[in-house]
Amino acid sequence: MRNTLTMAGTFAAAAALLLTGTAAASAAQSQPVGTTSLYAPSALVLTVSKGEDAATATVERAVTLSCAPKPTGSHPSPVSACAELRSADGEFNQLVEPTSQRMCTRQWDPVMVTVGGVWQGKHVNWSITFGNACEMNGRIAEGTVFNF
The missing domain is CATH 1.20.5 (Single alpha-helices involved in coiled-coils or other helix-helix interfaces)
Known part of the structure; x- marks a missing residue:
């Protein structure tokens, strides 16, 4: 027993x-595999399109921008663009002037700028529509994020 x-x-x-x-x-x-990074992901796709609706607009230019762990992507100035985004805390509205000081025609030929992806671990889906390319260039001329 x-x-x-x-x-x-x-x-x-x-x-x-x-x-x-x-x-x-x-x-x-x-x-999860591959989640040991010390950096929250920041990978974006930025586009400039003709049209006023993201679903039907024709993409004219697009770039990628990744800011962590180091600035990379097809953006022409990833280091400056990432620094600019960090200083704005990822608030894309802060990177666009409220009004343009540039003299533009009042022609309605809409141009849309979109940003999609992830910024510091948070999903991003942002867009803005300008009346025409002249207005867009006048309102985003100072920064590097949207100059591609």
Whole structure:
């Protein structure tokens, strides 16, 4: 009887170790792959399109911009653009002047600027429509983010 209890205790201890090991292995396997970065992701696609609706506008230019862990992408000035975005805390409205000081015609030929992707780990879907290219250039002329 004594050997039976000892063997039962041994089996119970072995089963507990096995289950603990399986749970630990399962937890390790359930961790997302590639999430050990110290940087929140910042990867954006910026476009300039003809039209007033993002669903039907014709994309004329597009660039990528990634700011973490280092500025990269097809944007012509990724270092400056990322610095500008950081100083604005990712608020794209702060990068556009409220009015243009440039003399432009009142021709309605809408141009849309869009930004989509992730900024410091948060989903971004931003757009603005200008009356024409002259107005757009007058309102975004100072910065580098939208100059591509």
